[in-house]
Amino acid sequence: MKKLLIRPEAGPAALLLLLIIAFTSINPNFLSVLNISNTLAFTVELGLIALAMTLLMTAGEFDLSVGSVFGLTPVIMWTFFNSEILPLELAFFAALAIALCIGLVNGWFVTQLKIPSFLVTLGMLLIARGSALYITDGFPQRTWNASEEWLSAILVGDFYIGPFRVYMSLFWFILAAVLLHFILNGTRVGNWIQASGGNPGAASARGVNVTWTKIKLFMLSSGMAGLAGVISSIRTSAANPNSGTGYELEVIAMVVIGGTALMGGRGTIIGTVIGIFILRMMRNGIVMIGVPGLAYNIFIGAIILGMMALHSGLERRRQAGV
Numbered sequence: 001m002k003k004l005l006i007r008p009e010a011g012p013a014a015l016l017l018l019l020i021i022a023f024t025s026i027n028p029n030f031l032s033v034l035n036i037s038n039t040l041a042f043t044v045e046l047g048l049i050a051l052a053m054t055l056l057m058t059a060g061e062f063d064l065s066v067g068s069v070f071g072l073t074p075v076i077m078w079t080f081f082n083s084e085i086l087p088l089e090l091a092f093f094a095a096l097a098i099a100l101c102i103g104l105v106n107g108w109f110v111t112q113l114k115i116p117s118f119l120v121t122l123g124m125l126l127i128a129r130g131s132a133l134y135i136t137d138g139f140p141q142r143t144w145n146a147s148e149e150w151l152s153a154i155l156v157g158d159f160y161i162g163p164f165r166v167y168m169s170l171f172w173f174i175l176a177a178v179l180l181h182f183i184l185n186g187t188r189v190g191n192w193i194q195a196s197g198g199n200p201g202a203a204s205a206r207g208v209n210v211t212w213t214k215i216k217l218f219m220l221s222s223g224m225a226g227l228a229g230v231i232s233s234i235r236t237s238a239a240n241p242n243s244g245t246g247y248e249l250e251v252i253a254m255v256v257i258g259g260t261a262l263m264g265g266r267g268t269i270i271g272t273v274i275g276i277f278i279l280r281m282m283r284n285g286i287v288m289i290g291v292p293g294l295a296y297n298i299f300i301g302a303i304i305l306g307m308m309a310l311h312s313g314l315e316r317r318r319q320a321g322v
Contacts, residue, residue, distance in 0.1 A: 008259025008266070011310040012274040015303070019278065023285035030288050037165040041235065043280040044173035045228045046247060047273070050254040051176050052224035054272045055184060056217045057255055060197035060264025061110060063218060064121040065102065066225040066251060068128035070244030073099045073226030074233035075132045078141045088149045092230065099226030100219050102128060107215030125248070132241035141239040156234040169231045176224070181269035193217065197264025253300060254279050257307045278303065 023030040049066050056063055073095045080091035102124060109120040157168045184190040195203035196210045204210050225244075233239040258275030260267040282303070283296055 008268050009271040009274060011307060012258050012271055012278060015307070016274055016278050016281070019281055019285060023281070023289060026289045027285075030285055033163045035284065035288070039280055039284050040170055041165075041167050042232075043276060044167070044169050045232045045235075046251065046254075046280070047173050047276040048176055048228040048231075049221075049225045049247065050251045050272050050276050051173075051180050051269060052217075052221045053251050054255050054258070054260050054267050054269055055180060055193055056214075056221050057252070057260050057262065058184065058197050058264060058267030059193045059214050059217050060200065061117040061214055061217070062121070062252060063103075063106065063221045063225075064118065064248045065106065065124035065128055066221060067244035067247035068125045068132070069099050069102055069222050069225040070229035070232070070247055071241055072128045072132040073229045074239040074243075075135055075141060075241055077230055078233065078239045079135055082141060088151055092151055095230065096223060096226050099222045103219035103222030104215065106222065107218035110218070111211040111214050121248075129241075129245075136239075136241045138241060140241070152234050155231050167235065169235070172227075172231070177269055177273055184267060184269055189213075194265060194267065197261070198266070250279060250300075253304055257303060259307075 020031070029035060049070065053063065053066065076098055077088075077091045077095035080086040080094060081088050085091070086094060106117070106120055106124055109115050110117045153168070155168060155172070158165055160166070184193060192203070192208045192210075192213050195206070195208050196213045200210045229244060232243065254275040255267075255272050256262055256275070257278055258268060258271030258273070260271065279300060282299055286296060286299060
């Protein structure tokens with residue numbers, strides 16, 4: 001029990017349970033089938049980005065361009081498809097390839113030119129967002145003529161379990177969470193990621209290729225953001241060049257609340273999953289209990305500060321062996 005309580009996931013798990021109890025006691029519809037189904041539909045799209053960001057932050061870096069890549073990737077895909085330049089499947093892979101290239105550029109600037117990831121990805125945020133707006137003249141692109149395509153069914157197809165509506169994106173999220181958890185905690189690659197964030201110099205001396213580890217993680221971050229953007233565009237039947245605005249900070253908040261160290265060296269996919277649901281349930285719950293939606297950031301800021309204080313205390317106890 002003592003070991004369980006000092007785990008970084010313990011605090012977020014307790015907070016999630018507390019939120020569920022509080023919101024349900026005020027409004028029993030919070031746990032209704034319809035509300036849970038609607039919450040999950042959007043949660044898993046943002047969650048895909050947070051899972052990749054967990055590995056990147058564990059390696060000591062972060063990516064501010066994910067929100068813009070989320071908006072740009074579907075714009076590129078639907079531009080190729082609606083202009084009849086490429087069939088939908090090839091347009092999908094071409095758009096994801098561009099997203100991966102964005103991550104490659106981010107990683108190259110950070111590792112080779114030694115520019116802080118904050119500045120590099122801030123610049124890429126502006127480039128990607130500007131490109132999406134330029135391509136579309138600032139107007140959303142419709143995707144309704146692709147509703148019968150098999151790719152749409154695979155990524156965002158839905159079915160019902162009784163009254164509960166389930167999107168295929170939920171299964172992609174679960175698959176990504178399980179796979180990345182295994183990579184981070186059960187493979188040599190996971191050790192490289194944690195070593196790259198904890199002590200890059202020592203990691204390099206022990207044979208870890210820190211440069212390529214970080215570049216690949218930047219590519220994973222951009223690729224997952226692009227995939228999430230495509231999934232969202234199919235679900236909403238529109239590719240909005242402004243979609244994803246502000247996601248980068250919300251994703252980082254999810255990862256930090258979940259227990260991943262902001263400075264790198266320690267990460268937890270389980271904690272991130274909990275952090276994802278904390279923020280999405282908070283956004284949904286405060287509206288359902290009658291709190292103005294504009295107050296959302298106040299609650300999130302308070303949660304971040306509280307979780308940071310808790311994680312700091314637990315880390316001191318762990319180092320002291322208490």
